[in-house]
Amino acid sequence: MINQTWLKVAACAALAAMAGTAEAAQCGNSASGFEAWKRDFAEEARGRATPASLAALMTTSYSTATISADRGQKSFKLSLEQFMAKRGGPAIVSRGKTLKRTNAALFDAIEKRYGVPPGPLLAIWGMETGFGAVRGNVNTLSAVATLAYDCRRSAFFTDQLYAALSLVDRGVITANTRGAAHGEVGHTQFLPKSIVNYGTGGDLNNSEAALMSTANFLKGHGWRPGAGYQPGEPNFAAIQGWNAASVYQKAIAIIGQQIDGR
Numbered sequence: 001m002i003n004q005t006w007l008k009v010a011a012c013a014a015l016a017a018m019a020g021t022a023e024a025a026q027c028g029n030s031a032s033g034f035e036a037w038k039r040d041f042a043e044e045a046r047g048r049a050t051p052a053s054l055a056a057l058m059t060t061s062y063s064t065a066t067i068s069a070d071r072g073q074k075s076f077k078l079s080l081e082q083f084m085a086k087r088g089g090p091a092i093v094s095r096g097k098t099l100k101r102t103n104a105a106l107f108d109a110i111e112k113r114y115g116v117p118p119g120p121l122l123a124i125w126g127m128e129t130g131f132g133a134v135r136g137n138v139n140t141l142s143a144v145a146t147l148a149y150d151c152r153r154s155a156f157f158t159d160q161l162y163a164a165l166s167l168v169d170r171g172v173i174t175a176n177t178r179g180a181a182h183g184e185v186g187h188t189q190f191l192p193k194s195i196v197n198y199g200t201g202g203d204l205n206n207s208e209a210a211l212m213s214t215a216n217f218l219k220g221h222g223w224r225p226g227a228g229y230q231p232g233e234p235n236f237a238a239i240q241g242w243n244a245a246s247v248y249q250k251a252i253a254i255i256g257q258q259i260d261g262r
Contacts, residue, residue: 027151031062037149045165053165056175060142067146069181076245080254083247089255092126096259099131106208114215115225119256120239121211127252128189132207135187136180140164140173144183144192157183163192172199188214217242229253
């Protein structure tokens with residue numbers, strides 16, 4: 001005979017689960033649902049985020065600039081040659097070689113500590129922000145919250161949003177921090193979760209701190225000192241961890257090799 005008390009408990013649990021599902025923040029594809037989503041997300045996040053960081057979240061707005069950038073990444077569909085030309089590969093190599101010489105002590109210290117040579121770091125720095133010249137002017141929290149709400153990659157950016165809220169609590173970013181359209185900040189464009197996992201403690205708007213953190217990221221993704229980093233070589237996998245676009249990965253490897261003179 002079935003235990004009636006157990007049935008009642010199970011029914012109550014099912015109803016509670018259904019209620020939780022009904023109240024969960026729902027993704028959307030337009031600005032119209034963002035404010036409601038934000039309130040629902042803040043309610044869900046109360047166990048994982050502090051009142052201060054949730055207050056910062058409530059100041060965010062739907063970022064049309066972020067959505068436009070997210071839908072318009074056409075350069076990743078170019079051939080390698082076209083991509084290199086569009087992104088100014090030769091100019092990055094030229095400037096990178098100069099910076100390698102003028103900051104030799106810094107790059108030597110980074111390589112001794114993390115095992116990463118100057119080339120790929122300078123390639124990433126040049127490719128991401130033109131060596132710090134263009135770091136973006138989009139509100140960081142709004143960008144990440146918009147992408148967490150947007151249905152296209154909601155799960156990925158929900159993780160980024162929780163990381164961003166933790167960075168608010170640590171004083172690393174604020175409700176006014178600005179950066180690139182997807183929520184990246186600093187000279188080499190770190191996403192919030194990468195700051196949490198690989199940031200070395202300095203301000204990423206300082207080039208030295210950004211380069212240290214970038215080397216730490218690559219080390220954390222399996223970089224082996226002295227090994228090659230071209231496609232098919234051991235350290236290419238670490239470059240792949242930086243960006244998912246194959247044309248970008250190959251460009252970084254080529255530019256880095258040309259800067260290193262290898």
